[in-house]
Amino acid sequence: MNPRVTDVLLGAGIALGVAVVIAADWQREVPQSPWAYLFALAFGLVILWRRYAPRLVLTLTVLGIFAYYALDYPPIGIALPAVAALYSCAEQARTLAAVIGGGVLTAVASYFRVHEGLPTAYLVSYELITNVALIAAAIALGVSVRLRREARAQAERITALTAEAAVRQAREHAQDERVQLARDLHDVIGHTLSVVSVHAHVAEEAIGHDDGAARRAIGAIQSATSPALGELRGTVRVLRSDAGPSAPSPGLAGLGALVTSIREAGIAVELEQAVAEGGLSAPIEAAGYRIVQEALTNVLRHSGASAVQVRLVLEGERLRIEVRDDGRGGDAPAGHGITGMVERARLLGGTVRAGAQTGGGYLVQADLPGRLGA
Incomplete structure (x- = not known):
């Protein structure tokens, strides 16, 4: 999915979730303020910049939560509006910022709940545990997604490097084979031509004086060139074929x-x-x-x-x-x-x-x- 589409859907989900919680507050005797829903919209909009400035998004979200409660709007909890911002920080390798942001939210919320007269036992046994669990889950999910993404990228890099190394090794192998063929050609041609040169000289001197010696020299030339031609043909076949059998090596x-x-x-x-x-x-x-x-x-x-x-x-x-x-x-x-x-x-x-x-x-x-x- 396109990352921008993902961000829009995530922002819309946060805005809608906060708005639903605000609308579900039926216990308040005073009419609900429509301005509370602007905060829900703001919490969703700020998520659109989570990939580019995750710490700024988290900071604005935390300050927005404090401002929301300072205006005495219906309770929405502290984890719900901040969960996407915390997740984004952890996903973008800003885990320390996410932990600090989550800790500040929890500490401030706990202080004011105690100041409002909420029993400490209820705070510790229910609300605090719930908020900490949601914050920890958001951070853990972000870290997990980031690690999986990094592992996938690392695997792709390893695959690319492995392919590059295979290509380089194939080229080096081909170069080694070309050098080996060059050595073989040098040895075969050099030896054969040396033998041919000696016997051709003998034949030249023997013609008209010792026809038997001339014939023996020519026979020696034929004996020397026949196996050399066979080796040369095998080498040429190897050069013409991409995956043909190697030329037979003498022993x-x-x-x-x-x-x-x-x-x-x-x-x-x-x-x-x-x-x-x-x-x-x-x-x-x-x-x-x-x-x-x-x-x-x-x-x-x-x-x-x-x-x-x-x-x-x-x-x-x-x-x-x-x-x-x-x-x-x-x-x-x-x-x-x-x-x-x-x-x-x-x-x-x-x-x-x-x-x-x-x-x-x-x-x-x-x-x-x-x-x-x-």
């Missing part, structure tokens, strides 16, 4: 084919893989594969090495990876390869270190948890 089982492609490029590779099947979480296997892949790609591109040692060992709950070559060493290769390896490891709670070795060669070391949460 340590693919290291054999990876090492073979490096060997076919003319580099001797020694692979030591002491990891039991099922001993690692799938994301750890995928990260381990990508780290070895990028390290071997850098060997092809930058090191000038003739041999490389790849070692993967599960020690306790940690996966240790080492890729060591006998190349010229030097600073870390330019590009995103090393950065990508470091980021992969950090996201899983691991580390990657890479650098030239004393006496030549380059070493990449990775330390990853065997299982997520370990």
Whole structure:
């Protein structure tokens, strides 16, 4: 309901209730004054401002009650004209003002009733208890309504914040997935193009002199590009779909084919893989594969090495990876390869270190948890 309509109905109810009480006073021998009904109207009209100035409305109501009785108009009680003003103060978080206003009304009324000769026993046992009960009920109702309104507003704020957090989390998740896809594309394309480049160079030199070597080089190119194209197609499907399945991640089982492609490029590779099947979480296997892949790609591109040692060992709950070559060493290769390896490891709670070795060669070391949460 519109708040203004509620206020009008509440004001009308107060005015009508007070007017009915005035009209029902049949015990007075003197004629009733029509001015008493103006007070009833005033008590109702002042309620229209209860939302904007609740303490002022309560003050005017209390003073109006005192003025009404000072003019010796028919008794209307003290709680009935003030109940809406007391309720409004409590509802608008002015509870202390409501308690003070109710206390003043009760104290003043009790004083004059005793001064008029009303027996104290009757005052305490009936009239005082009735007035206090009505005043307390009005204040309690106002507090209850305010608390329910605040609880509802708080629930709405929590719902809005929860929805906002969900949207933010979804965006962050989407960003993380885009970064992951970018790393995968970099690793797949970088490795494949490095292998293709080496074998294309071999084929170019062998054409017309050693057709068998040229054919083997071209076959190696085909072997390297076929799985890469499969991974690229899977990645493209993920990018085109809002809720499609994730692209399959390679695992340590693919290291054999990876090492073979490096060997076919003319580099001797020694692979030591002491990891039991099922001993690692799938994301750890995928990260381990990508780290070895990028390290071997850098060997092809930058090191000038003739041999490389790849070692993967599960020690306790940690996966240790080492890729060591006998190349010229030097600073870390330019590009995103090393950065990508470091980021992969950090996201899983691991580390990657890479650098030239004393006496030549380059070493990449990775330390990853065997299982997520370990």
